[in-house]
Amino acid sequence: DAKTTQPTSMDCAEGRAANLPCNHSTISGNEYVYWYRQIHSQGPQYIIHGLKNNETNEMASLIITEDRKSSTLILPHATLRDTAVYYCIVHSGGSNYKLTFGKGTLLTVNP
Amino acid sequence: GAVVSQHPSRVICKSGTSVKIECRSLDFQATTMFWYRQFPKQSLMLMATSNEGSKATYEQGVEKDKFLINHASLTLSTLTVTSAHPEDSSFYICSARGLTNTEAFFGQGTRLTVV
Numbered sequence: 001d002a003k004t005t006q007p008t009s010m011d012c013a014e015g016r017a018a019n020l021p022c023n024h025s026t027i028s029g030n031e032y033v034y035w036y037r038q039i040h041s042q043g044p045q046y047i048i049h050g051l052k053n054n055e056t057n058e059m060a061s062l063i064i065t066e067d068r069k070s071s072t073l074i075l076p077h078a079t080l081r082d083t084a085v086y087y088c089i090v091h092s093g094g095s096n097y098k099l100t101f102g103k104g105t106l107l108t109v110n111p
Numbered sequence: 112g113a114v115v116s117q118h119p120s121r122v123i124c125k126s127g128t129s130v131k132i133e134c135r136s137l138d139f140q141a142t143t144m145f146w147y148r149q150f151p152k153q154s155l156m157l158m159a160t161s162n163e164g165s166k167a168t169y170e171q172g173v174e175k176d177k178f179l180i181n182h183a184s185l186t187l188s189t190l191t192v193t194s195a196h197p198e199d200s201s202f203y204i205c206s207a208r209g210l211t212n213t214e215a216f217f218g219q220g221t222r223l224t225v226v
Binding site: 032034036038041042043044045046049085087093098099100101102103104 | 115213214
């Protein structure tokens with residue numbers, strides 16, 4: 001699976017949009033970009049995933065660059081409950097994939 | 112999203128005893144389950160992957176005789192920490208994926224403390 005690079009930490013003001021970047025320059029054509037988050041002392045939560053088109057759901061939007069070498073997770077109106085570690089993971093989603101986590105980005109939403 | 116239930120959420124056991132952690136997929140059939148361990152201020156470390164009805168595949172450095180994984184049905188996997196020692200104290204998390212899902216769903220985690 002392709003490696004990802006994320007900033008260690010970011011801050012965001014409550015009510016503003018949080019934009020979390022992820023670099024995955026070695027991504028293969030059949031690999032998806034997945035985002036999960038982990039709130040302190042809880043199991044990770046699936047947020048969104050995409051292949052090449054931008055995606056939106058009730059939690060967030062995912063913007064993938066045309067060359068697919070990077071992506072941005074957007075939380076449109078961050079709340080204090082969005083404070084968490086956000087993980088960007090790239091894999092093919094095939095039946096034999098292993099879901100492995102990097103260090104992620106600690107997003108702190110400030111009042 | 113799909114629901115994965117993990118039990119217990121917290122357990123304290125004496126050194127030398129065994130502890131079993133259950134992971135259930137409540138509203139889908141989990142063809143693959145993953146078990147992770149997370150130490151304080153660190154990321155999740157994959158311990159093993161199990162497919163229903165097959166033996167688990169363990170990651171390098173994880174002792175299969177110490178961490179027994181059973182995935183006997185499409186809705187239940189168990190992790191048994193045998194002869195637990197204080198260094199096994201950690202946050203254990205399971206994850207499940209169904210045949211029609213590309214995303215995985217996680218349990219709420221089990222905080223194991225060995226005294």
